[in-house]
Amino acid sequence: MKNILILGAGTAGSMMANKLSRVLDKKEWKITVVDPASTHYYQPGFLFIPFGKYSRKDVVKPTEKLLPRSVELIKSEVETLFPGENKVVLKDGKSLAYDYLIIATGARLAPEETTGLLGPLWQKDIFEFYTLEGALALADRLKNFNGGKLVMSIVDMPFKCPVAPIEFVCLADDYFKKRGIRDKVEIYYVTPLSGAFTKPIAARMLNQVMQERNIHIISDFYIEHIDNENKKLVSYDEREVPFDLLTIVPLNKGADFVGRSKIGDELNFIPVDKHTLQMPQYPNIFVLGDAAAIPTSKAGSVAHFAGEILFENILHIIEGKAPAEKFDGHSNCYIEVGQGKASLIDFNYDTEPLPGTYPVAGIGPFKLLDVTRINHWGKLAFRWIYWYFLVKGRALPVSAHMSMKGKKVVS
Amino acid sequence: MAEKIVAGRTIQVNEEGYMTNPSEWTREIAAELAKEEGITLTDKHYAVLEFIREKALAGETLTIRKIGTSGIVDMKEFYQLFPGGPLKLASKLAGIPKPTSCV
Numbered sequence: 001m002k003n004i005l006i007l008g009a010g011t012a013g014s015m016m017a018n019k020l021s022r023v024l025d026k027k028e029w030k031i032t033v034v035d036p037a038s039t040h041y042y043q044p045g046f047l048f049i050p051f052g053k054y055s056r057k058d059v060v061k062p063t064e065k066l067l068p069r070s071v072e073l074i075k076s077e078v079e080t081l082f083p084g085e086n087k088v089v090l091k092d093g094k095s096l097a098y099d100y101l102i103i104a105t106g107a108r109l110a111p112e113e114t115t116g117l118l119g120p121l122w123q124k125d126i127f128e129f130y131t132l133e134g135a136l137a138l139a140d141r142l143k144n145f146n147g148g149k150l151v152m153s154i155v156d157m158p159f160k161c162p163v164a165p166i167e168f169v170c171l172a173d174d175y176f177k178k179r180g181i182r183d184k185v186e187i188y189y190v191t192p193l194s195g196a197f198t199k200p201i202a203a204r205m206l207n208q209v210m211q212e213r214n215i216h217i218i219s220d221f222y223i224e225h226i227d228n229e230n231k232k233l234v235s236y237d238e239r240e241v242p243f244d245l246l247t248i249v250p251l252n253k254g255a256d257f258v259g260r261s262k263i264g265d266e267l268n269f270i271p272v273d274k275h276t277l278q279m280p281q282y283p284n285i286f287v288l289g290d291a292a293a294i295p296t297s298k299a300g301s302v303a304h305f306a307g308e309i310l311f312e313n314i315l316h317i318i319e320g321k322a323p324a325e326k327f328d329g330h331s332n333c334y335i336e337v338g339q340g341k342a343s344l345i346d347f348n349y350d351t352e353p354l355p356g357t358y359p360v361a362g363i364g365p366f367k368l369l370d371v372t373r374i375n376h377w378g379k380l381a382f383r384w385i386y387w388y389f390l391v392k393g394r395a396l397p398v399s400a401h402m403s404m405k406g407k408k409v410v411s
Numbered sequence: 412m413a414e415k416i417v418a419g420r421t422i423q424v425n426e427e428g429y430m431t432n433p434s435e436w437t438r439e440i441a442a443e444l445a446k447e448e449g450i451t452l453t454d455k456h457y458a459v460l461e462f463i464r465e466k467a468l469a470g471e472t473l474t475i476r477k478i479g480t481s482g483i484v485d486m487k488e489f490y491q492l493f494p495g496g497p498l499k500l501a502s503k504l505a506g507i508p509k510p511t512s513c514v
């Protein structure tokens with residue numbers, strides 16, 4: 001009997017468990033998944049919770065229900081990985097051996113890393129929406145917010161779903177308009193980047209979207225601390241941004257066991273070969289999803305596209321062959337901009353987001369880098385696709401590799 | 412792309428003034444480029460520049476936090492040494508491409 005061990009039962013881990021269990025012979029292979037959480041979250045849905053559009057029931061399912069019966073789920077936390085010994089030790093002291101290991105422990109929030117973030121205003125006037133509890137608390141606070149400065153800020157790169165804060169301010173604009181108090185609210189978007197986004201062509205589009213909504217961008221702002229008493233953000237170069245209500249994306253870090261096992265970078269993300277997702281020193285260890293330090297977005301779509309490639313490659317590798325396919329960094333994100341519309345970007349390691357149509361060249365139905373109603377329906381449909389196809393590891397009619405078909409090359 | 416003569420040597424730079432061939436870099440070039448930015452390089456500056464070059468040439472993505480946890484400087488000092496956009500400025504003086512965030 002050989003063992004495939006998967007750490008984490010989030011988007012990436014569940015998807016791989018489902019895919020592999022479907023094709024591997026159960027007499028030869030045992031698949032084990034480790035995750036302490038009993039709930040699986042549809043994280044993209046957290047965005048809609050502060051505005052009362054989604055509630056808890058829309059974004060949760062029991063972890064167990066999303067995994068195949070033949071897979072053993074161990075509800076515990078990984079304490080340490082000993083890659084040289086092919087061994088994982090759990091918090092309860094139990095140790096697990098593996099032939100192949102898939103690390104899919106994602107990214108977690110580390111608000112403790114920013115001075116003043118967990119101060120007296122935390123959960124009173126300072127919120128985050130990257131966890132379900134945080135998003136629900138923010139929904140309550142927004143209901144009672146009747147005017148003033150709303151500041152959305154980002155502590156550092158990289159963070160998961162890099163467009164979510166942009167979507168948040170656009171939806172906030174909508175929300176206050178509907179409540180008839182938009183003229184009483186100033187909205188600020190404060191980022192450590194030099195603009196709304198890193199890739200120039202998409203940045204232009206997003207800057208325009210924000211300008212049209214009267215959202216002020218404050219760029220190159222790297223938060224040093226949060227002054228709770230005077231309600232302001234202070235940067236390393238001593239600039240200040242006052243706020244009445246602050247929504248923040250705290251520092252994102254990989255799981256703590258990564259640090260303890262000395263396999264990660266300074267943020268506990270794990271460097272891997274960007275095409276095969278293999279750890280260079282340990283070719284039987286793969287890192288999928290947000291846990292990996294690769295130069296593309298931390299997004300469910302990336303976990304999905306990379307997972308398709310990894311699945312093919314693992315089937316080759318266990319037969320003693322070389323990995324067959326290369327992941328190209330393909331990422332694909334719907335961007336809600338409010339007013340019932342959304343944009344869509346599609347890019348990879350080498351090609352920045354370009355205008356055009358997706359997934360079918362010339363037809364769409366989705367429009368890249370454009371703001372349309374149908375893109376918005378795409379975003380909403382994604383929840384259904386997520387639960388029934390993506391996490392279940394079922395094939396979707398889109399290519400894992402990015403395609404230039406349907407894209408217009410512009411500069 | 413353009414050529415520029417700095418500290419008596421010809422270097423290749425892009426339209427924003429970043430060197431495009433890291434192997435053309437010398438400490439003297441860094442000193443001169445720093446002067447253009449109004450900075451006089453100290454040993455501490457050089458220690459940061461060398462750390463950045465080592466990491467960048469090994470293919471690692473650099474962040475302000477990575478430099479702030481390098482043990483050479485903390486983030487506050489990094490901002491003081493290279494005011495404004497410290498990572499961009501330090502990369503320019505270290506002769507490596509402008510850092511891009513991968514999104």
Ligand SMILES: Cc1cc2nc3c(=O)[nH]c(=O)nc-3n(C[C@H](O)[C@H](O)[C@H](O)COP(=O)(O)OP(=O)(O)OC[C@H]3O[C@@H](n4cnc5c(N)ncnc54)[C@H](O)[C@@H]3O)c2cc1C
Nearest residue numbers: 008010011012043044078105106161289290298299300301
């Ligand atoms: C607000 C928000 C909006 C988003 N919007 C989008 C979007 O529109 N489109 C998109 O593509 N993506 C979006 N994302 C990103 C997407 O949700 C993530 O990229 C994706 O879920 C990553 O999957 P993962 O499996 O790597 O990590 P996760 O799904 O986070 O799973 C990690 C799992 O590992 C477990 N774990 C952690 N530590 C340990 C340990 N020590 N031992 C065992 N288990 C452990 C956790 O309990 C968790 O179940 C969004 C995210 C957020 C927060």
